[in-house]
Amino acid sequence: MDSYVDLDVVGVLENTDKSSAVRIGWDYLRHYERLFEAHRGQPVHVVEIGVFGGASLRMWKWFFPSARLTGIDIDPACQAHADDRVCIEIGSQDDTDLLDRVCGGDPPSIVIDDGSHTAQHRIATFQHVFPLMAPGGIYVIEDFAVHTASHAPADAASGVQEPPSGADYFVDIGRICFANGKVKTSRDIPAALTQLVDETVFFANAVALRKRDPRRDVERALATADSHFGKHRATAQGLENLAKYVVQHHGPLDRALALVQSAVDTHGASMSRSVMRAEIALASNDLEDVRQAVAHALDQRPGGLGIVLRLAKLQETLGDLDGAIRTVESAAAKSPQLGLLKRRLRELRTKARPTG
Ligand SMILES: C[S@@+](CC[C@H](N)C(=O)[O-])C[C@H]1O[C@@H](n2cnc3c(N)ncnc32)[C@H](O)[C@@H]1O
Numbered sequence: 001m002d003s004y005v006d007l008d009v010v011g012v013l014e015n016t017d018k019s020s021a022v023r024i025g026w027d028y029l030r031h032y033e034r035l036f037e038a039h040r041g042q043p044v045h046v047v048e049i050g051v052f053g054g055a056s057l058r059m060w061k062w063f064f065p066s067a068r069l070t071g072i073d074i075d076p077a078c079q080a081h082a083d084d085r086v087c088i089e090i091g092s093q094d095d096t097d098l099l100d101r102v103c104g105g106d107p108p109s110i111v112i113d114d115g116s117h118t119a120q121h122r123i124a125t126f127q128h129v130f131p132l133m134a135p136g137g138i139y140v141i142e143d144f145a146v147h148t149a150s151h152a153p154a155d156a157a158s159g160v161q162e163p164p165s166g167a168d169y170f171v172d173i174g175r176i177c178f179a180n181g182k183v184k185t186s187r188d189i190p191a192a193l194t195q196l197v198d199e200t201v202f203f204a205n206a207v208a209l210r211k212r213d214p215r216r217d218v219e220r221a222l223a224t225a226d227s228h229f230g231k232h233r234a235t236a237q238g239l240e241n242l243a244k245y246v247v248q249h250h251g252p253l254d255r256a257l258a259l260v261q262s263a264v265d266t267h268g269a270s271m272s273r274s275v276m277r278a279e280i281a282l283a284s285n286d287l288e289d290v291r292q293a294v295a296h297a298l299d300q301r302p303g304g305l306g307i308v309l310r311l312a313k314l315q316e317t318l319g320d321l322d323g324a325i326r327t328v329e330s331a332a333a334k335s336p337q338l339g340l341l342k343r344r345l346r347e348l349r350t351k352a353r354p355t356g
Pocket of ligand 1 (some may be wrong): 016017048050051052053054055056072073074075091092094114115116117121137144179181
């Protein structure tokens with residue numbers, strides 16, 4: 001694949017107004033080149049809503065040489081742009097059966113909405129398709145300066161009247177994500193949807209939303225750690241953090257255990273190292289090892305608040321609610337004002353109360 005690409009020039013040659021020099025010249029392609037770079041050589045599914053003369057589909061075919069492409073359009077004449085790598089679906093972008101058919105079996109990594117340009121469709125299509133996308137996928141909505149409906153209907157739940165372009169809806173998603181959900185909006189945007197959004201990028205007349213990808217390349221992380229440890233001293237905290245990272249991201253548990261052991265060998269036993277060992281044993285479903293590691297943790301000098309709460313969680317998992325209560329009580333005795341500990345104690349005591 002070319003080491004240097006200028007997507008804008010290919011857009012100009014193919015005659016799409018996404019480029020900087022065709023008709024209006026929306027000038028999106030500089031942004032797409034950067035945003036889509038990681039997906040470029042991958043065998044991904046790319047969906048574009050709005051085919052028209054097929055200019056952008058031809059450009060995507062060139063930019064994504066290993067991708068499968070689907071174009072959606074209400075105009076049956078667009079079927080002429082189907083070929084060995086391009087599938088054309090005729091129908092409206094608010095047809096959920098059509099969207100399920102296109103995205104259900106082959107989750108797209110890239111979706112570009114260049115269709116009807118109504119607020120209603122922009123929002124409805126995003127709400128339906130974004131959850132169906134592949135992790136790390138990017139959903140773009142174009143041409144906010146253009147809107148073909150006078151007004152979208154008011155939001156049924158909140159009564160908010162969307163302005164004709166629908167831009168404010170996506171600005172609100174950006175605000176919610178930026179403020180970690182702690183922002184007021186009168187729009188009814190489900191938390192289940194905004195929690196999927198990892199990144200919102202606004203540029204002139206368009207927005208790109210990246211879907212969260214919880215996966216990590218643990219092997220690459222461990223190789224990086226090995227090369228780092230080759231030059232830098234491994235601290236106990238660093239080793240424990242890395243063990244937690246490996247467990248959290250479903251990496252090899254024997255490596256996580258070896259990291260904890262290395263922390264114990266070089267820095268001695270501690271409550272946090274035993275808690276970590278118990279969590280690794282739990283991830284391996286070895287309850288006997290969990291019990292042993294928890295007992296060992298209880299023999300150590302108490303760790304910080306986070307460690308104590310993790311220990312209590314392990315005791316709760318083992319069914320030892322009295323033990324979990326004692327663990328949290330001892331931390332609460334030192335920090336009686338902490339609401340977090342009070343809440344946790346209430347929770348555990350309610351669970352421990354005999355029912356009936
Ligand atoms: C701006 S053109 C697409 C241009 C094309 N993406 C390009 O860059 O070369 C918009 C297209 O959206 C289609 N369209 C309009 N309403 C639609 C709807 N409700 N669902 C799907 N496509 C729609 C139109 O038929 C038209 O072909």
